[in-house]
Every structure is written in structure tokens, then in C-alpha cells.
Amino acid sequence: MPKSLSRAVFTLFIASVLLTGCAKASGGAGDDLAGRKLRITTTVGMITDIVRNVGGERVDVTGLMAPGVDPHLYKPSVGDVFKLDSADVIFYGGLHLEGRMAELFEKMHDAGRRAVAVTDEIDPTLLRKPVEFEGAYDPHVWFDVVLWQYAVKRVSKELIALDPASRDRYERNTADYLGKLEALDASIHSEIASIPAKSRVLITAHDAFGYFGQRYGLEVRGIQGASTASEASANNVRELAQFITDRQIKAIFVESSVPHATIEAVRAAVRSRGWNVVIGGELFADAMGADGTPEGTYIGMVKHNVDTIVSALK
Numbered sequence: 001m002p003k004s005l006s007r008a009v010f011t012l013f014i015a016s017v018l019l020t021g022c023a024k025a026s027g028g029a030g031d032d033l034a035g036r037k038l039r040i041t042t043t044v045g046m047i048t049d050i051v052r053n054v055g056g057e058r059v060d061v062t063g064l065m066a067p068g069v070d071p072h073l074y075k076p077s078v079g080d081v082f083k084l085d086s087a088d089v090i091f092y093g094g095l096h097l098e099g100r101m102a103e104l105f106e107k108m109h110d111a112g113r114r115a116v117a118v119t120d121e122i123d124p125t126l127l128r129k130p131v132e133f134e135g136a137y138d139p140h141v142w143f144d145v146v147l148w149q150y151a152v153k154r155v156s157k158e159l160i161a162l163d164p165a166s167r168d169r170y171e172r173n174t175a176d177y178l179g180k181l182e183a184l185d186a187s188i189h190s191e192i193a194s195i196p197a198k199s200r201v202l203i204t205a206h207d208a209f210g211y212f213g214q215r216y217g218l219e220v221r222g223i224q225g226a227s228t229a230s231e232a233s234a235n236n237v238r239e240l241a242q243f244i245t246d247r248q249i250k251a252i253f254v255e256s257s258v259p260h261a262t263i264e265a266v267r268a269a270v271r272s273r274g275w276n277v278v279i280g281g282e283l284f285a286d287a288m289g290a291d292g293t294p295e296g297t298y299i300g301m302v303k304h305n306v307d308t309i310v311s312a313l314k
Helices: 007-025 045-058 078-085 101-110 145-162 164-193 210-216 234-247 261-271 298-313
Strands: 038-042 059-063 089-092 115-117 201-206 219-224 251-255 278-283
Touching (some): 045 059, 045 089, 089 101, 089 145, 201 261, 219 261
């Protein structure tokens, strides 16, 4: 059987998880947890990192999407059936971040399974809803560190509900992690403020950094839309190349989970207009770095991005 699921197999995949899930849904919080760790399945690495920080030694967390994997285009594999079916709780981003998998998670939730969108308690008035997103919210909320704290609290709330005997542990871990995020937020403001105002323009492959620009004071342009499933048109490339040339922007950036071809096309178009723009470095957008590296944590990923942006634009 192929590694990725076809549409037909995906439908059976949903049915199998739902059927086994209905039997599990009847259990109460705290069932069979005293002698083992909580089994958690997550989608993107940023959520996996929250669970590790909040859950600590009480959780055994499995992330579906490896470093460098684009969640917008991710296709579930046969192995995902077992990872999802064996989980006490599943945490995902929501806001259509996970593309076609959103249908599965919503159906699992409706069937009584613990499938939780970590963004589901964020006030919608705080979410970006750009015109080009065609009525959808921007799912890349982790780029506003303050908004991402809502996701941390949502994970903490769910773990406490599932494992109330460990409430004190989860609350201590949550408070500690939120303190680190508050310090990170202050540091980002300080670093971005060191870039000359006219140079605070961030151009990347797709429109993932809108929250980042809104929170920290950068003008953000993406060649593609919020989802990498959309393709950059020749007109997009021409318009952006002219914008870069007119503003004499020094650097543009590639992303770890998006092919570099579109950014290279923009760079070539800028050169044809008589301006030389450099590739300022690689940013982590929809996926973190490899496990065991600083960029393999949420805080390390954000620090890497800020350092790269500041170094190239300053």
C-alpha cells in the first residue's frame, strides 16, 4: 500500500478511526492513567512543543508532521491511523491549517473523541482575516507570541481535564512556559526595533508571517497566499519584483517547508530591473527545525527567524 492515502482510502481511514473512537469515547477523564503516561498525538511541531513543555514527564507525545513538512499539503499515511487511534487526546492547529485533515479532526470531535484545535478559544476578533484569504482566518497564529499563549492555555486546560490528578504539575509547567514566552515577546520587539524603519519589510514565499508583522511592526509580503496549495502567478512575481525594486529592499527570504523556486524567480525578476536583492536566509514558517537543534523548539525557531531577519535587513 502506498505511503500516502488516496481519497478512497482516506474515507475508509476516517471511518475506521471514528468507529474505534466511538467505543473509546464512553470512557471518563482519568481512566487507566495512574500507571502510565498520557498518549498524545499532535500535528505540527509547534503544538508538539507546547505539549512537551506543559505535560512534561506525564506525556508521551507523537507528532505526525516531521521537520520541513508543509501542513497545508500533508496527506495522512497508513501509520497515522494507529497514531491517532491510540491517542488519549489529539491536538491540532485548526483554522484549516492542516488542509484535508481538518475534516477528520472535526468528525472525530463530533463523535466524542478528544480532538482539540488549540486555537478554538482565541477571540475571533484577534484573528487576521485578510481579503485574499477569501473569508478564512489566517491559521499562522504562532507568529504572534501573545496569541500563541492562548494555545498553551488551551492545551493545559485539556490535559487537566483528562488527568486532574496531575493538575498542580500542569499548572506549574504552564506558568513557567508562559513566562518564557512573555520574555520572548519582549525580546522580539527590541530586536525588530533595531532595524531602520524604512527597511522593516519582510518578503517570503507564502503569506505566513502576517501575525508576525502585525505584532512586531513589519510590512509583510508573500508571493503565495496563506496556503502553499495556491501557486504564485507570473503577475504576482512581476508585481513583487517591481515593489522590491521601487523600495530598494535589501533581502528576501526562503522558507524551510516551501520550495525555493518562487523566491528565486522573484530575485531574477528584480535583477532584470537593475536592482540586486539577496536571499537573506532561511526562515521556519509552517514547520520547525530538526529535533535536538535549537530550531527544533518553538522558542528556538522564533529566535532563529528574528536573528535571520534582523541580520539581513539591518
